[in-house]
Amino acid sequence: MTLDLDFVRSQFPAFREPSLAGFAHFENAGGSYAAAQTVAWLDRYYRQTRVQPYYAFSASARAGEQMDAARSRLAAWLNAGADEVQFGPSTSQNTYVLAQALRRHLAPGDEIIVTNQDHEANVGAYARLADDGLVVREWKVNPVTAELERKGLEALLGPRTKLVAFTHCSNVVGSINAVREFADLAHRAGAWAFVDGVAFAPHGLPDVQELGVDAYCFSLYKVYGPHLGALFLRRELNAALPNQGHFFNDGLPGKRFTPAGPDHAQIAAVNGVADYLDAVADHHGLHGKPSAERAAGVRSLFRAHETALLQPLLDFLVQHPKVRLIGRTRAGDRAPTVAFTVKGQSSAAVASALADAGIGAGVGNFYAYRLVKALGIDPDDGAVRVSFVHYTSKYEVDRLQQELTRCLN
Numbered sequence: 001m002t003l004d005l006d007f008v009r010s011q012f013p014a015f016r017e018p019s020l021a022g023f024a025h026f027e028n029a030g031g032s033y034a035a036a037q038t039v040a041w042l043d044r045y046y047r048q049t050r051v052q053p054y055y056a057f058s059a060s061a062r063a064g065e066q067m068d069a070a071r072s073r074l075a076a077w078l079n080a081g082a083d084e085v086q087f088g089p090s091t092s093q094n095t096y097v098l099a100q101a102l103r104r105h106l107a108p109g110d111e112i113i114v115t116n117q118d119h120e121a122n123v124g125a126y127a128r129l130a131d132d133g134l135v136v137r138e139w140k141v142n143p144v145t146a147e148l149e150r151k152g153l154e155a156l157l158g159p160r161t162k163l164v165a166f167t168h169c170s171n172v173v174g175s176i177n178a179v180r181e182f183a184d185l186a187h188r189a190g191a192w193a194f195v196d197g198v199a200f201a202p203h204g205l206p207d208v209q210e211l212g213v214d215a216y217c218f219s220l221y222k223v224y225g226p227h228l229g230a231l232f233l234r235r236e237l238n239a240a241l242p243n244q245g246h247f248f249n250d251g252l253p254g255k256r257f258t259p260a261g262p263d264h265a266q267i268a269a270v271n272g273v274a275d276y277l278d279a280v281a282d283h284h285g286l287h288g289k290p291s292a293e294r295a296a297g298v299r300s301l302f303r304a305h306e307t308a309l310l311q312p313l314l315d316f317l318v319q320h321p322k323v324r325l326i327g328r329t330r331a332g333d334r335a336p337t338v339a340f341t342v343k344g345q346s347s348a349a350v351a352s353a354l355a356d357a358g359i360g361a362g363v364g365n366f367y368a369y370r371l372v373k374a375l376g377i378d379p380d381d382g383a384v385r386v387s388f389v390h391y392t393s394k395y396e397v398d399r400l401q402q403e404l405t406r407c408l409n
Ligand SMILES: Cc1ncc(COP(=O)(O)O)c(C=O)c1O
Pocket: 029, 030, 089, 090, 091, 092, 093, 119, 121, 122, 169, 170, 171, 196, 198, 199, 218, 219, 228, 229
């Protein structure tokens, strides 16, 4: 079974939007197009149920039901319980709130491991706990390969390690890390594994049980949905950490890590992500299968399409004499988030030449400041990043390659 790209693209209004005609979107790691289902949910919510939710009157009751449905449907796609999903304004905010909970839970001298491969959202909030007497250790990438290696983590784990925060997939390197292996190592040392899945989730929502993680965060605005952060927090961990919400909501798992009132419409619109993923699953013969099987099926459909498009692009970049490609050269080992620098040209100049040709590429350090520095790249200019997802066509990747050929000469 291969991905039906015409079907997929028919689900995204952006591909029929006149103002985007001729534009090729290669900054998906920054934000994906929204599925039609997401747009429809937001529109419907604002028209029909834009009232305070969870009261008895009809519009209010329906608003609450839609928000509850969003939580349980997303949980099913992650193979989690509905009480294990939290929503916040963004991943950065969710990790900040988690760090505040840890600040009160951990004791001076306890140890936390962060990486220098991560986006700052999964580093800074925890690293700041050093101000409260916690010992923060940095698991560093191999500066040549940009990889996080098992031995690096083993050397840092100790009897007082309480947390290892690392990424499922770097938003610059693109490598898909061995999450299960690293989480198991953390657990064996008595520590939790908190994983940033922001750069992985657009390529197929993960099975959090299979990954064996304690917390897993991602951003729905990169997963065809509304601008929200989603956080899987294992039930036992939620109960063990101090409540960050209003004191009288302490008994409500879904409110304990959302100190600000959540955005009701955006939560309801998470149903749009579930509707879209359901549509893809059903269209590809996964109708009636258990949810974990549907999620695995959609993941492999997405991955197979992306990998087939990615390999020729990697081959082109690897052989180009002026290009320094960051990360692995085999498409099967990484996400289609491809960062590189160009000898003799600033990254900003390359991205701007691509923009002139109707190609949207990213440029900068992508808030993976520590990583970019560790790789010997000026964090102010950073790298060029071209990132795509399952709705990208071969035509678009070929066009990108042609424009790169032109811009890099
Ligand atoms: C890998 C990664 N982690 C975390 C974040 C932060 O997400 P948010 O914008 O939802 O705070 C980003 C945002 O680009 C990211 O790429």
